[in-house]
Amino acid sequence: MSGRRRRTTWTPPLRLRRTPRWEGQTPTWRQARPAVIAGALKRAAARPSGNWYVVGSSRATLARDRPYGRTVAGVEVVLWRSQDGTLRAGPGECPHLGAPLRDSRVTCGTLRCHWHGLALDGTPFAGWEPYPVHDDGVLVWVRLDAVGGEPPLEHPVVPVRPEGAGAVDAVFTGAGRCEPEDVVANRLDPWHGSWFHPYAFVGLEVAGTPEDGGDDAFAVDVSFKVARRLVVPVRAVFTAPGPRTVVMHITDGEGAGSVVETHATPLTAPGATDPRTAVVEAVVASSDRRGFALARAAAPALRPLMRRTAGRLWRDDLAYAERRWSLRSTGRFPG
Ligand code: FES
Ligand SMILES: [Fe+2]
Known part of the structure; x- marks a missing residue:
């Protein structure tokens, strides 16, 4: 195709328009x-939402040394990455004496409470139960069945997006x-x-x-x-x-x-x-x-x-x- 023809098929993205x-x-x-x-x-x-709530951007949860904390529907939620990058989520209060886990630290994929060192690997521990979590590559979602009150869905309803x-x-x-x-x-x-x-x-x-x-x-x-x-x-x-x-x-x-x-x-x-x-x-x-x-x-x-x-x-x-x-x-x- 000649350069001339190529130019004729090109449409400018910007137009001039009189603004009333x-x-x-x-x-x-x-x-x-x-x-x-x-x-x-x-x-x-x-x-249906299946009780899934968007918590924030996927990019914001990528830090390996600190957790990401948010309050969703009145529920404190903490999220962090395990060593292989898998997202973990659960209640934001430490099961020992209630420290805010969002201010704690992550070491080797384990969330370690900064008050007395209790370690959470994302599995249930001493009454602390993880929340289902979903990383769609752009956004992170958490499922809160107690506040949502709908029949839970295994995955959130993620809109169709252009190829990543x-x-x-x-x-x-x-x-x-x-x-x-x-x-x-x-x-x-x-x-x-x-x-x-x-x-x-x-x-x-x-x-x-x-x-x-x-x-x-x-x-x-x-x-x-x-x-x-x-x-x-x-x-x-x-x-x-x-x-x-x-x-x-x-x-x-x-x-x-x-x-x-x-x-x-x-x-x-x-x-x-x-x-x-x-x-x-x-x-x-x-x-x-x-x-x-x-x-x-x-x-x-x-x-x-x-x-x-x-x-x-x-x-x-x-x-x-x-x-x-x-x-x-x-x-x-x-x-
Ligand atoms: S409050 Fe977390 S270990 Fe004590
Ligand atoms: Fe608007």
């Missing part, structure tokens, strides 16, 4: 019917004063995109909703803003495969095949009066462009950038989720 003034956009509130969002949320809540070797992943973690359903409801309202995040999205149009039938998805045509008038147009499809997860698949345009998974993990116990929820968002980006091989090589440098982008959006989206919770908890939610 913020107030000149078409309002979306008539389409964003509360009943449509509430219906999608209710169906998501009814899907050909993808760049980054995980963003934030937290807000709300319940997981408030985070999920925010993601199931695609109509707020260009209005609420004008720095990130231009010309968002919802091309399909669960009401159109099909696979309970929202399809969105939107341009991601890169700089001033430079944008990347894509089609994104949102689905909720579980009660605490919303997945956005890029199905058309630059980066088709890429996935953004939003997981809402309760930090506080169910029914807490002052609930807190973590947002763990995994971006698994892929592209068949030749330049993407370079991006993969630059992944360590790209990750903070990807996390910063997600962080900016989530500052606003957590404000949305917190507001929703505050209205719900005082009986003032209009939906």
